[in-house]
Amino acid sequence: MKGRNYTNILLAAGFLICLLQIWMPEYYLTGDGPCHVNNAKILHDLWSNQNTTFYNRFFTAQYLPNPNWLSSVAIAVLLFLFNGAVAEKIFLSVYVLLYLFGFLLLLKKISGQSSYWLLIIFTFVFNHVLSKGFYNYAFSIAFYFWAIWSWIRFLEKRNISNALLFVAFNFLAFFTHLLAFTFSTFTCALLAISFAWAEANGNPKNNFLRPLFRNGAFLVLLASPFLILMRWFTENQGGMQLKLGIYPDRVLELIKFIYLVNIDGTEQLLAAITGVSLIIFFLIAFVANIRTKQINKYSGLFPSLVFAGFVCLFFPEDFLGRLILISMRVQLFVFISLVCCIGYMLPAGKIKNTAGVMLFVYFLALSTVRIPVRQAAARGAADITSCAGYIQPNSVVLPLNFSFNGIDEQGKRIAGENWLFVHPAQYLGAAKAVIILDNYEANMGYFPLLWKENVNPYAHLSQFEGIEGQPPYVDIKSYKNKTGVTIDYILMWCYDSSAPKNEHFRQLYSEINIGYHQIYSSASRRTVLYQKNQ
Secondary structure: OHHHHHHHHHHHHHHHHHHHHHHOOOOOOOOOHHHHHHHHHHHHHHHOOOOHHHHHOOEEEOOOOOOOOHHHHHHHHHOOOOOHHHHHHHHHHHHHHHHHHHHHHHHHHHHOOOOHHHHHHHOOOOOHHHHOOOHHHHHHHHHHHHHHHHHHHHHHOOOHHHHHHHHHHHHHHHOOOHHHHHHHHHHHHHHHHHHHHHHOOOOOOOOOHHHHHHHHHHHHHHHHHHHHHHHHHHHHOOOOOOOOOOOOHHHHHHHHOHHHOOOOOOHHHHHHHHHHHHHHHHHHHHHHHHHHOOOOOOOOHHHHHHHHHHHHHHOOOEEOOEEOOHHHHHHHHHHHHHHHHHHHHOOOOHHHHHHHHHHHHHHHHHHHHHHHHHHHHHHHHHHHHOOHHHOOOOEEEEEEEOOOOOEOOOOOEOOOOOOOOOOHHHHHHHOOOEEEOOOHHHHOOOOOEEEOOOOOHHHHOEOOOOOOOOOOOEOHHHHHHHHOOOOOEEEEEOOOOOHHHOHHHHHHHHHHHHHEEEEEEOOOOOEEEEEEOO
């Protein structure tokens, strides 16, 4: 009882530390997060019949059953009550809540209430993918836990309420990201087999096929609507286009757990220690499980781990006709599967408790490293949005970004291991009706908001190095001639004095100096705003 009380105290402390990391800085800046907020604001305004004439010139709202919709729709709803940055933080707080409680319930289910081992849930909450601003994918991992947990509940007690619960979490997993939905469906299929085997007491002669057929039939019935939608979506995207290969360098990436690193190089050693520790504890658990020579109802989690490892090591970074960044995304599933396998393989005791405490300490150490960097990133985002008062509503703004890693007030790089500052100017669109031309999300085709092709800056403005190049390059005059759109403001962030050495940027810089004049500079000189000459 005493150990359980200590566990609950540490679980509460870990949860508060997670929320602190989100709410302490003015902005919780991520790579694509500002785009999610801006597009949610546009959707919110369209729903509210505000600024519709202005937005309709640039965007089309599509309502199709596509994945990757959760962030835009959920934040748009929150904007009815809160401003952009606060709505984003509430959204991320919900992510933390869903992630931690889903993982906790799943581990309690498969590991038998073992005390300190449950502290492992904090290890993966903040990861490289979340800092990239891949909010839909981050939420999909949270829903993965709930989908597996609800499926186990259904296998243990088949009734309508448990079936509806499983369908609900499948629905949420599908509409956040296909990869997590695929992994959850595959894992559920494997658990259907291991549950049937356990029901037959490990003897195929004891009517193993009957529970197997029953479990499989229920899974197909409950998951089939989303499997049909998945096939429809992938076909619309051009098909899988999947060519397997061998990527041995990813083995070292797994050992180092490089995608646990959020933003700073000082995280690398702690991430590697975390990865190696988990692998060692898994090997201990695997040996202990082999010695028992038993297959229990949760044994389907082990082939799920093998599947995740196969995808991580042999799938290319791009399929479905675009860059998927598969190794970054799947590495998390490998380690989550490791944790689940340790949960059911390793008996409760000192080793399991030691593992939980060790990994909780690693989480605390990583949090200590990350919080100051998050504060510096928030100050950088505030520096950019400080120009908002100089931008008139119903204007078009072109951001030119010279440091995706960000530079602090002393000229030092902020986020050495992540591009937190790839789209920070998108926050300007959360405060007033403006068009921010580096809205990459509206160019992807599967989010709710799409650029209209006749004004799409990625088709008509971005040239050579492009709007997101380093240094950036765009053809302002050509964009005006092709689209009739006037760029009212140009925002430069962390201007690099060596940029004019690039021939294309030198042409752009000359065009800016002729056609625009400076109207604002932040105190740190990192943000400079230009307005078009009348």
